[in-house]
Amino acid sequence: MRNIQLIIEYDGTNYCGWQIQKNGVTIQEEICRAIKQVTKQEANLIGSGRTDAGVHALAQSANFKTLSTIPTNKIPVALNSLLPKDIRITNAIEKSMEFHSRYSALGKIYQYRIINNEYGSALDWHRCLHVRHKLNVEKMKRGAELFIGTHDFTAFSRENTSVVNKVRTIFQSQIEVKGDELVFRIHGNGFLYNMVRVIVGTLIEVGQGRIEAESIPSIIASKDREKAGITAPAYGLYLSEVLY
Amino acid sequence: MRNIQLIIEYDGTNYCGWQIQKNGVTIQEEICRAIKQVTKQEANLIGSGRTDAGVHALAQSANFKTLSTIPTNKIPVALNSLLPKDIRITNAIEKSMEFHSRYSALGKIYQYRIINNEYGSALDWHRCLHVRHKLNVEKMKRGAELFIGTHDFTAFSRENTSVVNKVRTIFQSQIEVKGDELVFRIHGNGFLYNMVRVIVGTLIEVGQGRIEAESIPSIIASKDREKAGITAPAYGLYLSEVLY
Incomplete structure (x- = not known):
């Protein structure tokens, strides 16, 4: 099992914010769908916090744990090829299993x-x-x-x-x-x-x-x-x- | 009769370019419609040149002749209140009658x-x-x-x-x-x-x-x-x- 941190840039204009919800497309949902396609596993993607509908991010941070063997440096390209152009993974970093995007944030x-x-x-x-x-x-x-x-x-x-x-x-x-x-x-x-x-x-x-x-x-x-x-x-x- | 030069900023993303045409909304068309509402007259709006569909402008130049008595410095606010947010008149300048946005350009x-x-x-x-x-x-x-x-x-x-x-x-x-x-x-x-x-x-x-x-x-x-x-x-x- 690996713990992967993603750094994410997004234009919030066309999304109902970060957090998955019933009534509209969210950034978390789009990224989870792409991770599932790449890793063939459901992912629990933990963001550093929510952003409201319309709010943008230059470097949101999120992490997920995976059994996939995809090299970490290939993850951004793989996810970006599946994501809409207004959501970009700018980096992926392997972290210790304890790392938690929200609770570890200083x-x-x-x-x-x-x-x-x-x-x-x-x-x-x-x-x-x-x-x-x-x-x-x-x-x-x-x-x-x-x-x-x-x-x-x-x-x-x-x-x-x-x-x-x-x-x-x-x-x-x-x-x-x-x-x-x-x-x-x-x-x-x-x-x-x-x-x-x-x-x-x-x-x-x-x-x-x-x-x-x-x-x-x-x-x-x-x-x-x-x-x-x-x-x-x-x-x-x-x-x-x-x-x- | 006055000859008014407009300086125009636009995001070309949602337009079929500058020049009025049958098959889509253009920037020239949007501005002509706003001028007509403000001056109560049809305007022949001459651009410095066309821009293609999707091309942006930081400072396109165009001019029109009008009998309207609206003060020149009120024209940007009046037009902007009627224009979509991705087209902004950033300045209006009264020019000599000979000024032509296209032929006068150096x-x-x-x-x-x-x-x-x-x-x-x-x-x-x-x-x-x-x-x-x-x-x-x-x-x-x-x-x-x-x-x-x-x-x-x-x-x-x-x-x-x-x-x-x-x-x-x-x-x-x-x-x-x-x-x-x-x-x-x-x-x-x-x-x-x-x-x-x-x-x-x-x-x-x-x-x-x-x-x-x-x-x-x-x-x-x-x-x-x-x-x-x-x-x-x-x-x-x-x-x-x-x-x-």
Whole structure:
């Protein structure tokens, strides 16, 4: 038996997210089907975590155990030949049997792309959020830094989730400007459901002057979802790295 | 009467090219419909040239004459509110009545994106050509330079076109490497039908070792389409600028 880690890039536009479900095609399902064709065995593919419908990944991580003897370095080509073009296996690595994509993860990095101009982007309209009115980027940068540290992020998570411990540590949270585009990058030891999207929505409202950057610590302390900003749409979000 | 130039960004994926035709939706048609709604008049929208089905534009140029009194700086917002998201008017400029998007053009710049790795790109698979086997970029760079100058490009054009004068001047022709991606950039005073795509196809064959870079001058001199390389697919090609 071998334990194979896959690194996966995907465009989430045409999928109902990562996790297998009844009501639509998912990325996990597509990859499981390809693994079954290649290995002639059912695979239990464990992702580092779910991504919502429409969310993209530059390097999602998943693993499965297999009795197949296919050389590890042939796995990406074999799977890619069966997968749709908007899902690509960029690497396969043999790991110890203990490795678990979700439980072994030490952290994750997400990116969120915002295009801030009058007209949007014809080429990337489903890959970044278009905000038409000029955002105050300096305020957003100040706000982004205030998420760094260990906090209870209840105020930045979708309510009624079953997760009990809502304390997470953010190591990096910053905004880079590339022409008309703002790229928000956040690195944490883990994220609650919708957490990155609510943080981004809050920072957008900071950039619009609706929320003061300096009020972010008190929004965190309130543990009140109502105090934070909107949930930014899924299609601007990218899971860019899972750290082990 | 005013003469309005539009600068247009589009994702060509879902269109049958620029030019209005019977058998499918085109970019020109979508923009004409929006102009009619905004100005309440039929518009004769003149593009700098056609782009084929699937070809993208970062800055196509087109112009139309109108009696409408709408302020020029309001035109992009008005048109964009009516256009699909994969077509964006990025600017509108009032020009002299003599300005003609096609006849006034002094040159054009095209780009072609090639992704050269084992697996392709999940996020950009319909925006760049995937070449799996490693290309010899140094040879391609040498080959690219050999297109610079004034030549009869008959060998690099689709046969049986009605254009009589096939002499064009290439000012710049170069390949940049960005990670796994090669970006070919070509600036000329004009291009024959399919010319950029045949040049790219030829350079790919140079990178594969099937055509010698040094044979490009003799391929040009032969005026024989059979001697040049394949026609690279439309979806990697971008009209990036029209120069006046």
